[in-house]
Amino acid sequence: MRRLGIGLLLWFTIGLAATAQAQTCTITRPATINFGTVDVLLNAAVDITATISVSCTGIANRTVRVCLNLGDPNSGTVGGTRRALNGANVLNYQFYSDPGRTVKWSNWRAGGAGVEVLVPLNGSGTSTPVAVTMYGRVFAGQQTVPVGSYTANFNGTLTHQRSRYTTTGQLCPAMTTGTLAWNFGMAATVPAKCVVTSASMNFGNPSALTANIDASTNLGVACSTSLPYQVQLDGGLSGATNPVLRRMTKGAEFVTYGLYRDAARSQPWGSTLGSNTLSGTGTGLTVSVPVYGRVPPQTTPSPGIYTDTVVVTVQY
DSSP states (O other): OOOOOOOOOOOOOOOOOOOOOOOEEEEEOOSEEEEEEOOGGGOOOEEEEEEEEEEEEOSTTOEEEEEEOOOOTTTOOTTSOEEEEETTEEEEEEEESSTTSOSBOOOGGGTSOOEEEEEEOOTTSBOOOEEEEEEEEEOSOOTTOOSEEEEEEEOGGGGBEEEEEGGGOOOGGGOOOOOOBOOEEEEEEEOOOEEEEOOOOOOOOOSOOSSOEEEEEEEEEEEOTTOEEEEEEOOTTTTOSSTTOEEEEETTEEEEEEEESSTTSOSBOOSOTTTTSEEEEOOSSOEEEEEEEEEOSOOOOOSSOOBOOOOEEEEO
């Protein structure tokens, strides 16, 4: 009896699925983007820049599209200016994506426009850092902002960052999921300050000094909001200690005169703080402060031009 042995070959194939490697991106940025000292009395914009660096790892030779969203802390709005706070006080500023500071760096998730960064990966699946410039501006026209330190914190959904390989075709406005953040702070300091401007006082061309000769001029004084100040006038080039005995000179000759805080010329204006100076409280805006002058009757010196220089000092 014979047996026929048939070998049955059985096999199956295990499919080896390619593992998709997700991209991972790192955002390097300053912990605080600092505008430094912002002198609001100058009524001029203060501009700064900050560098944001983006690095990614992932599938070799791919390009990663990184979408950087920037929200609006302190009750700011997508279409509005950003607000830095010191208590209830507000300093308005903005971050932009362009050097002309016309395009607000905003948030695709809230209907604005963030910043797209394309990061090429090399054959090892890593990248060279790609630098992105953030352009900051504190706006002019904020002279009345009080003294203090102003801050804003960008964190959580305010710094939402998402990334995809460009081969997916997905663009930044569609990348709305995820919570990866690139947190940082904003800071600016408004200093206590006063600015003063002056103009000449001209007593005219009298032929004789037999009666009072009056003249006036104006100082421009601007001090930080709520800042107390005092305005001092020194004794002129003769160093007069009595504010009504200053001297305009021509060589050895002189004409005595006085400067006053009131139109009646009853309140001499000198340099002794709390006594014969002018006190005020700043509003951030320039106020016109009159200075009243008087040449009293006295012996008339020889004809000519008599002058003096008085130094104006604002103490605060």
